[in-house]
Amino acid sequence: MTRKTFLKTAGVGIAGAAAAGLAGCSSSTPSHGGSGWKQYSGMTLNFISENTGPSSAIAANLQPFVDLTGINVNISQLVLTSVEQKVALDLSAHSGQYQVIYADPYNIMAPLSDGFADLSTFMHDKTLPSVPKGTADFVPTQLLAAGRFGDKLLALPYDCPTIIWCYRKDLFEKYHDAMQHDLGFDPTPSIKTTWDQYLQMARWFNTNQDEVPYGTGHQAKQFTSLNDDFANVLWAYGGDYFHNGQHIGKYGSTDPGPCTLDQPEAIRAAEFYNEMLSVAHPGSVSWDWNDLAEAFGDGLIAMCPCWHEDAASWFAPGGLGDKIGFSPLPTGPARSANHYGGTGISINKYITTDEQRAAWLFLVWATAPQTQEAGLFSKVGGGTPTRQSVYQMPKVKRATKPPSDAPNMIPYDAVKVAWEPQNIGLRPKVPYWNQCDAVIFTELSKMLAGHKSPADAMRDAKRGVDDAVNGGSSGV
Amino acid sequence: MASRALEAARLRPIRQGKRRFSFEVKMMLPALLILAAISIVPFFYLIYMTLNKISLVGGVGIAPKWIGFHNWAQMFTDSNVGAGWITMVIFFVATVGLEMLLGLGIALLVYEMVWGKNIVLSILLIPMFVAPVIVGLLGRFLVNPTYGVYAWVLRETHIFTGNILGGQVSAFIAVVLMDVWEWTPLIVLITLAGLVSVPGQVLEAAKVDGAGYWQRLRHVVVPSISGIVLVALLIRSMDALRYFDVIWQSTAGGPANATKIIPLRLYEVAFQFLNLGYAATIGIVMLALSIAIAMLFTGILRRRGLIG
Amino acid sequence: MSQTHTARRGLRLPGRRIVLYVALAVVVLWTVVPVAWMAISSLKNPADVLSRTPLLDFSPTMANYAGLFSGGNSLLTYVRSSVLAAGISTILATVLGSLAGYGLARSRWRGKRHLAFWIISTRMVPIAAVILPLYIGFTYLHLINSIWALVVAYLSFNLPFAIWIMNAFFADLPQGIEEAARVDGANRFQTFYRIAVPLTKPGIVTTAILCLVFAWNDYAFAVTFSGPGSATLPVAASQLITQTGVNWGQLTAIGTVVALPMVVIGLAVRKYLVRGLTLGAVTGE
Numbered sequence A: 001m002t003r004k005t006f007l008k009t010a011g012v013g014i015a016g017a018a019a020a021g022l023a024g025c026s027s028s029t030p031s032h033g034g035s036g037w038k039q040y041s042g043m044t045l046n047f048i049s050e051n052t053g054p055s056s057a058i059a060a061n062l063q064p065f066v067d068l069t070g071i072n073v074n075i076s077q078l079v080l081t082s083v084e085q086k087v088a089l090d091l092s093a094h095s096g097q098y099q100v101i102y103a104d105p106y107n108i109m110a111p112l113s114d115g116f117a118d119l120s121t122f123m124h125d126k127t128l129p130s131v132p133k134g135t136a137d138f139v140p141t142q143l144l145a146a147g148r149f150g151d152k153l154l155a156l157p158y159d160c161p162t163i164i165w166c167y168r169k170d171l172f173e174k175y176h177d178a179m180q181h182d183l184g185f186d187p188t189p190s191i192k193t194t195w196d197q198y199l200q201m202a203r204w205f206n207t208n209q210d211e212v213p214y215g216t217g218h219q220a221k222q223f224t225s226l227n228d229d230f231a232n233v234l235w236a237y238g239g240d241y242f243h244n245g246q247h248i249g250k251y252g253s254t255d256p257g258p259c260t261l262d263q264p265e266a267i268r269a270a271e272f273y274n275e276m277l278s279v280a281h282p283g284s285v286s287w288d289w290n291d292l293a294e295a296f297g298d299g300l301i302a303m304c305p306c307w308h309e310d311a312a313s314w315f316a317p318g319g320l321g322d323k324i325g326f327s328p329l330p331t332g333p334a335r336s337a338n339h340y341g342g343t344g345i346s347i348n349k350y351i352t353t354d355e356q357r358a359a360w361l362f363l364v365w366a367t368a369p370q371t372q373e374a375g376l377f378s379k380v381g382g383g384t385p386t387r388q389s390v391y392q393m394p395k396v397k398r399a400t401k402p403p404s405d406a407p408n409m410i411p412y413d414a415v416k417v418a419w420e421p422q423n424i425g426l427r428p429k430v431p432y433w434n435q436c437d438a439v440i441f442t443e444l445s446k447m448l449a450g451h452k453s454p455a456d457a458m459r460d461a462k463r464g465v466d467d468a469v470n471g472g473s474s475g476v
Numbered sequence B: 001m002a003s004r005a006l007e008a009a010r011l012r013p014i015r016q017g018k019r020r021f022s023f024e025v026k027m028m029l030p031a032l033l034i035l036a037a038i039s040i041v042p043f044f045y046l047i048y049m050t051l052n053k054i055s056l057v058g059g060v061g062i063a064p065k066w067i068g069f070h071n072w073a074q075m076f077t078d079s080n081v082g083a084g085w086i087t088m089v090i091f092f093v094a095t096v097g098l099e100m101l102l103g104l105g106i107a108l109l110v111y112e113m114v115w116g117k118n119i120v121l122s123i124l125l126i127p128m129f130v131a132p133v134i135v136g137l138l139g140r141f142l143v144n145p146t147y148g149v150y151a152w153v154l155r156e157t158h159i160f161t162g163n164i165l166g167g168q169v170s171a172f173i174a175v176v177l178m179d180v181w182e183w184t185p186l187i188v189l190i191t192l193a194g195l196v197s198v199p200g201q202v203l204e205a206a207k208v209d210g211a212g213y214w215q216r217l218r219h220v221v222v223p224s225i226s227g228i229v230l231v232a233l234l235i236r237s238m239d240a241l242r243y244f245d246v247i248w249q250s251t252a253g254g255p256a257n258a259t260k261i262i263p264l265r266l267y268e269v270a271f272q273f274l275n276l277g278y279a280a281t282i283g284i285v286m287l288a289l290s291i292a293i294a295m296l297f298t299g300i301l302r303r304r305g306l307i308g
Numbered sequence C: 001m002s003q004t005h006t007a008r009r010g011l012r013l014p015g016r017r018i019v020l021y022v023a024l025a026v027v028v029l030w031t032v033v034p035v036a037w038m039a040i041s042s043l044k045n046p047a048d049v050l051s052r053t054p055l056l057d058f059s060p061t062m063a064n065y066a067g068l069f070s071g072g073n074s075l076l077t078y079v080r081s082s083v084l085a086a087g088i089s090t091i092l093a094t095v096l097g098s099l100a101g102y103g104l105a106r107s108r109w110r111g112k113r114h115l116a117f118w119i120i121s122t123r124m125v126p127i128a129a130v131i132l133p134l135y136i137g138f139t140y141l142h143l144i145n146s147i148w149a150l151v152v153a154y155l156s157f158n159l160p161f162a163i164w165i166m167n168a169f170f171a172d173l174p175q176g177i178e179e180a181a182r183v184d185g186a187n188r189f190q191t192f193y194r195i196a197v198p199l200t201k202p203g204i205v206t207t208a209i210l211c212l213v214f215a216w217n218d219y220a221f222a223v224t225f226s227g228p229g230s231a232t233l234p235v236a237a238s239q240l241i242t243q244t245g246v247n248w249g250q251l252t253a254i255g256t257v258v259a260l261p262m263v264v265i266g267l268a269v270r271k272y273l274v275r276g277l278t279l280g281a282v283t284g285e
Helices: A003-010 A014-027 A053-060 A063-069 A080-092 A106-110 A141-145 A169-174 A175-183 A195-208 A224-236 A245-251 A264-279 A284-285 A289-297 A308-316 A354-368 A369-376 A387-390 A393-397 A411-416 A433-448 A456-471 B001-017 B023-050 B069-079 B079-112 B115-131 B131-144 B149-157 B168-196 B198-208 B215-239 B244-250 B262-271 B278-301 C002-007 C014-041 C063-068 C076-107 C110-126 C125-141 C147-172 C177-184 C186-199 C201-217 C220-225 C231-236 C249-269 C271-284
Strands: A044-049 A072-078 A100-103 A156-159 A165-168 A215-216 A301-307 A322-329 A343-347
Touching: A044 A053, A044 A080, A044 A343, A044 A354, A044 B244, A053 A072, A053 A369, A063 A354, A072 A080, A080 A100, A080 A106, A080 C125, A080 C220, A080 C231, A100 A106, A100 A175, A100 A354, A100 C002, A100 C125, A106 A141, A106 A343, A106 A433, A106 B168, A141 A156, A141 A245, A141 A343, A141 B115, A156 A354, A165 A169, A165 A224, A165 A308, A165 A411, A165 C186, A169 A175, A169 A322, A175 A195, A175 C249, A195 A215, A195 A264, A195 A301, A215 A264, A224 A264, A224 A289, A224 A433, A264 A433, A264 A456, A284 A289, A284 B069, A289 A301, A289 A322, A289 B168, A301 A308, A301 A456, A308 A322, A308 A411, A322 C220, A343 A354, A343 C220, A354 A369, A369 A393, A369 B262, A387 A393, A411 B262, B023 C076, B023 C110, B023 C125, B023 C147, B069 B278, B079 B115, B079 B215, B079 C014, B115 B168, B115 C014, B115 C201, B115 C249, B131 B149, B131 B244, B131 C014, B131 C231, B131 C249, B168 B244, B168 C014, B168 C249, B198 B215, B215 B278, B215 C110, B244 B262, B262 B278, B262 C125, B278 C110, B278 C125, C063 C076, C076 C110, C076 C186, C076 C201, C076 C231, C076 C249, C125 C147, C125 C220, C147 C201, C177 C186, C186 C201, C201 C249, C220 C231, C231 C249, C249 C271
Parallel strands: A044 A072, A044 A100, A215 A301
Antiparallel strands: A100 A343, A156 A343, A165 A301, A165 A322
16 A cells, blocks of 8 residues: 555545654655655755744644655744745745745735745646645635635645634623613624624723723734724725725735725724724724733733634633633624634745745645644644634534633634635735735824824825825835 | 154055055955945945835846836925934934933933942943843833833823823833933943043142032033043934834834834835835935934034044 | 042032932933843743733742743754854954954045045945845845855944944054064064054954944844844844734843843943943044
């Protein structure tokens, strides 16, 4: 039985199989792998990544890959802005420093799309291992949002943080009746709750209890986090950054047309956001996502829209743990929109064919179900899987209920709903997104500081975005 | 003087070409060659960049497209660059001004010390050895509204109960103070060196004449150290325009652009907008202004006869 | 010196003395609290670091330091890169800067002032602006991802600085001694090496220390030009900011690790620093 058929009949991901004992098997057939895993033994790959859970988990447990392929991997983990800078320079100068790249769909893949190798080449290559269970196993919207640009597949989905509604279950239970009496609706958080009701509840918490200082908190620092937070409201109100924005979010576009932030829906969204932030914890305007997660974990607010992978820190020993509940974000006039912030990993186009093929081995392994499962339960705190099959594993299913070995799974019921095509919120993949993003969050920051009305902020943002898309550089 | 004439006499035949390089030039050559390679080449490339559109967007490569003075024209009408400069000027005046005042004051205090001088001076110098990136991160940690020790002190004393990095004025003050914390020691160090050279006899004479401390300070001490204070100002000014680590790590320019000084704008245009031609244009103007400031101060120093 | 010491007893009244020491105490507190708090926090467990009221009564742990130096991404590789990159560039800057500084100090031609000004002006180029030209150059020379890229990048700000300061020290030397040596038959390089260098040892130490501090503390160049094998300590510090939180315990630990060697070295040569900094500027042109 060749290794390939073994893998197929075993019906499990390659990585886990390798970890579970194939290492011994492969050593009996040196330098020759039935499915091509060993063909680049001895090579070294450099992988540049944002400092995220999955990369930490892989860095901490790389041995299965080394055993499987004989390839060594250096992992550089940096803050996202540094990753953007280094990847832009590396691709543009064709220096080939990093073979495997954490390609944030908006900040890295969209602006640099021509610098990444089209993965279909490797996918259809019989001399290379194929994606276990096929690409259909990835959550479909994630495969599009994180992987596609135009008609090419440039990345395999690698992580998937998504903004959902995180709230203090203990407080919502304790004050359920009082809130229902005062506000006249069922306060239990759910996708059916409206944003308007969210705001009313935030106000109610501000004045009617003293267990937490404020009702709501936000990641509204003048930074990407602010636009990320606003986007949930924008989409819920029926607005978007461009016409057909969700389509551009899936397939990308180099010519998205005029920005639509000046449309009535967007302006109403901005007005609502401005009002919501006026009752939010005043710290919000200096918090990025880390600070927000800390503030919530520290009991400063009763609820917030927050990345679901922050759950791990709240369910750590000594944290709030079981006092926390999760729900998809509230519904606006148009829908409930839950901001997807996932990323894929891709291959540098400006390296040798052999290096690209070796990098492909890493991509396949790093996104394989068994690797994701191992990462999820990693002690260093891995990310949630991008594979549907992993969520079917009994061990993973068990982890959705506390006490959990993988606390990032606890929000899964909410996240699963958030990922449904009608609920997911996708930023547009346009080449000048970084500049658009900076324009928008700066205008929003000015709005929150009271310098501009929401309508003026949105109109100025539209002007800046149009300028950016047309290759202007004035920025914000 | 005699040696100078001797030297000149010795130099003359060299100029006439008997030897290709004089000893002095040979000594300088390795350093100057390296310096030329790592500064002249990049400098001319920067100038060339300002005349091109060099955008990394696309990820295909660095393909300069000649656009003449478009970047320059755009920069002079770019209100955001203008705003960056205004913030920069306020930041520069606030930080360098405070550093000079505090540095001078602290140096005078230390100078008056009788015991414990060495240990106190050692402690006071510590901040200048701490990496700016650490200062920015540490600042963020200290003023964090939840667990920051400074935020706690201000809250308990009711001096400031808001969120320090969340308010535009308070965030600006915070980043100014971070910079002041780090670089005041340098001014203290330099000023102290100047104070050591204040003529003792003059001071004594002034005292005999009945001059009080403040009078002596104004009429004897300050005039005799003003040169060295200018030197301190020069050293500090040269770096003030280059460094942005502290703000980058603490506020990243926010809130509402309140702390977005020009080097941050430059970084953003270069590596987030990936528009390097335009970034180079901003960079060249920053360089020109740094040089202008340096020339201004060295000019003053030269007129005072402090430098040759 | 002793004369000035007795001459400047300005604050003889006890009241004034008290004011002086109170003011100094405030200044010392302002200076020390941030670094002390950093060092204290580095010894706390995660819950204590994030305590809402400042904790001084806690059970110290070395876990943060242990975490830094264990595991796949051990801090030791960063320490190694930092030591090599900062060390080599410091040695190069000091040696070449001394040679050039001497040459400049002994030059007698008229345009010298402009050369000196050009040298120091190369240090004023904005960091973010030169990154692209340097990056292209480094790529061309295959220096990216090696500590040599950092060494060269650090030279770009340390070499002009070293030439500037060393020039001042050599210009300050009385020339009579050197001329005496020349009469005794020493050639000019021997004069430089045997006479001038030993006499300016304090200046050389100062130059080396300041170059070391600048290079050691650099972040902007390090994060751009280093690769997985050559990342330095300040880069490691920024890596503790993750997508899901900042590990303040480890961050304060790494801050302490980065700061401690420079503080120790800097304070050890404090006396030279005063002289080096002021001379470098006063006669630096």
